Amino acid sequence: MPAQTTAESPWPVRVVALKIGEWVNRLGEIWVDGQIAQLTRRPGMPTQFLTLRDPDANISLSVTCPRGVLGDEVAEGSRVVVHARPDFWIERGTLSLRASEIRQVGLGQLLARLEQLRKLLAAEGLFAADRKRRLPFLPRTIGLITGRASAAERDVVENARRRLPGARFRIENVATQGPSAVTEVVEALQRLDADSAVDVIVIARGGGSIEDLLPFSNETLVRAVSAARTPVVSAIGHESDVPLLDHVADFAASTPTDAAKRIVPDLADELREVAGLRQRARDCVHRRLERERELMAGLPERMRHTVRARVGREQAETEQGRERIRRRLRGLLEAGGADLVHVRARVRALSPQATLDRGYAVVQLPDGTVLREASAASGTLRIRVARGEFEAVASAQ
Structure with a gap:
């Protein structure tokens, strides 16, 4: 109550x-x-x-x-x-x-508990490969969580700057073993994750015993890394033992030195690569120019050959066209001549002269009227035959 x-x-x-x-x-x-x-x-x-x-x-x-x-x-x-x-x-x-x-x-009990925790977190999907994010090629600022003045800090910073002299770091020095290690590492991770200038976070520590590395298998730390928006690199210097941090991190480096090689590109290698690409580009341009020069050198002759061939084809086509026109005109003229002969024959057959040539005559009265009935004949008549005309006198019968 x-x-x-x-x-x-x-x-x-x-x-x-x-x-x-x-x-x-x-x-x-x-x-x-x-x-x-x-x-x-x-x-x-x-x-x-x-x-x-x-x-x-x-x-x-x-x-x-x-x-x-x-x-x-x-x-x-x-x-x-x-x-x-x-x-x-x-x-x-x-x-x-x-x-x-x-x-x-005992050590056996610790390992058994870690294995149970690993299975639990794996079942939740915290170690899934599709959750891993790609590391940035050229990070603006590298967040580094490590012990103060530790060999791990020196390995990461020196090797990274040896590869990329301009590499920038934001270093968070924390306890990497002992009772306060988990709390300090998680707080440092959250501070770096909140900084928009930090593109990648490295959690680094040198080697140690299983007991020394227990903070990096802590459930709180593992979940904090899983929840971070910034890619996280695990750089725990261990040999056979794998802390749970390696499973949840976006990349697990074998040592702090290996982490330095993964987070920044090697400037010398990149410059050599750029120089190689530039040389290959030059060689490609030179080869192209040489091919074009060879093509230009043979262009006049190819043009003359092409023009000759084209003119020859056009002349042949023109001559063929002329011959076709000639044949067409010849055919039209022949057809027209034949039609004219037929018309002329028909005209001749239908003309009055042809009738007169057959022995017929045209009888006209003195006033020029053609006599069509014998009863109308009287007086002097003009009679036209095939070749000429003469007069006759009509008499009653």
Whole structure:
């Protein structure tokens, strides 16, 4: 039930502290997984103090334990499992854990947990190949996350500038191992990812043991890299062990030196390539000019040959056309002559002269009227025959 308090009837601090203590005590003894961030061993003191930090978040709790509970092999940075009872100190208002057993997590258990985490993240698609982004050919600014004054920083910067003297870096120095490594690396990644001038981010560290490389297999870091909009290069100097950062990064370099070779082009190689391309372009132009020169040298003769051939073809076609015209005109004239002969024959056959030539005569009266009836004949008549004419006198019968 919620506490029945008002501004007029508030609870005293002691009551609140007692009630919080009661709720904490209800939790009982629990097992807690964490990493030792700070360890205080005081000689002669029966109680030892340590700070237990969450591996995936910036959260920690104070832990107290008897001297015999904490083994000598446990040190700062160790991954442990603690059997403890939460204890709320009413006088100070603080919460701590009172440990009754502390077990250091073995290498086999760590690897088993990492394998389970790898399968979980792979099932979510964080390692899928289609999520990988191409690295920029010529980045404006390179973001570098690495330890302060570390060999990894020197390898990346020196090798990159040896290949491209004008390479610009924005360097974030962080802890690359220990309890605060994950938090610092994630915060640095987010700062660089928010900078629009940064085109690629390199997370670099030299080699180390499996325990030293655990921050680079942390789930929080892996998810932060997956969520980044800027391409990320993993440059962890390892041999056989592959941290989960390599799986989620857009490119996994084998060493920081290899990362430097991947993020910037080699200026000398590019200049040689440009020089080679320029020379090939010159050679291509020279060959083309030589071919054109050869073509131009033979052009007049080819033109004369072409003109002669064209003129010859045109002359032949013209002569053929003339011959066709001649044949056509000859045929038309012959056909016209034949038609004229036929017309002339018809005209001759139909003319009065042809009739007279056959023995007929034309008889006309003195007034020139052609006599058509014998009864009309009287007096002097003019008779026209084939060749000439004469007069005759009509007599009655």
